[in-house]
Amino acid sequence: MTNSLPLAAARPLPSGPEADLVAAAARGEGAAFETLMRRHNQLVFRTARSILSSDAEAEEATQEAWLKAWRALDRFRAESRFSTWIVRITRNEALGRLRRAAAQVIPLEVAMISSDRETQSALADEPHRTPEAEFARAEARRLMEARIDLLPEVYRTVFMLRAVEEMSVEDVAVALEIPEATVRSRFFRARSLLRESLAREMDDALAGAFAFDGARCDRIVAGVMARARAEGLQRED
Numbered sequence: 001m002t003n004s005l006p007l008a009a010a011r012p013l014p015s016g017p018e019a020d021l022v023a024a025a026a027r028g029e030g031a032a033f034e035t036l037m038r039r040h041n042q043l044v045f046r047t048a049r050s051i052l053s054s055d056a057e058a059e060e061a062t063q064e065a066w067l068k069a070w071r072a073l074d075r076f077r078a079e080s081r082f083s084t085w086i087v088r089i090t091r092n093e094a095l096g097r098l099r100r101a102a103a104q105v106i107p108l109e110v111a112m113i114s115s116d117r118e119t120q121s122a123l124a125d126e127p128h129r130t131p132e133a134e135f136a137r138a139e140a141r142r143l144m145e146a147r148i149d150l151l152p153e154v155y156r157t158v159f160m161l162r163a164v165e166e167m168s169v170e171d172v173a174v175a176l177e178i179p180e181a182t183v184r185s186r187f188f189r190a191r192s193l194l195r196e197s198l199a200r201e202m203d204d205a206l207a208g209a210f211a212f213d214g215a216r217c218d219r220i221v222a223g224v225m226a227r228a229r230a231e232g233l234q235r236e237d
Helices: 018-026 030-052 055-071 082-103 108-113 117-124 131-149 153-164 169-176 180-206 214-231
Strands: none
Touching (some): 018 030, 030 055, 131 153, 131 180
């Protein structure tokens, strides 16, 4: 995918009922299709991203999905929502990419005896030791430590000894001079409080997951429109 495409100058885009925009885009009106893209671009990108687990792959799949949708607009039936239709196209495009990628994978037994330096290097790498994975683990650890610190002391100490230090219930009871039943109840309560706290944190973070900023949206729209003009999907004014 080419990322150096010039972005179109800002201009008013048509609005109105989606069925009208679909009909106009099917006639080759680029502005109508651009409106459809900007309305649903985030949905399409996140659909592709959920399958491909890669921003770059998801961008390419998003562009391909939009082009396939434009080519097939005359077959779109308004019995279903346009958003449902474009998600289905995106899902098929992303899954197709996964299948094509899987077909290119070297069988493990072949890779093991390969003399290719890059193949052997890839086999030797530990995916969980990549800088990205290490950073993710550090962030998760930081979040967990911060939430543990917020526990009331009576629960925090028991949790630290049981979960972090992995002491037995019996040993914790002896160390803190409390009954074993109290250790169990405080540990259970501490885990419940942590789950609630982390769940709230997760809910707050989910809204911004796989952020779809203006630059990415503009880049995808520009790429689709350029290819649509080259294919003749967009009517010349």
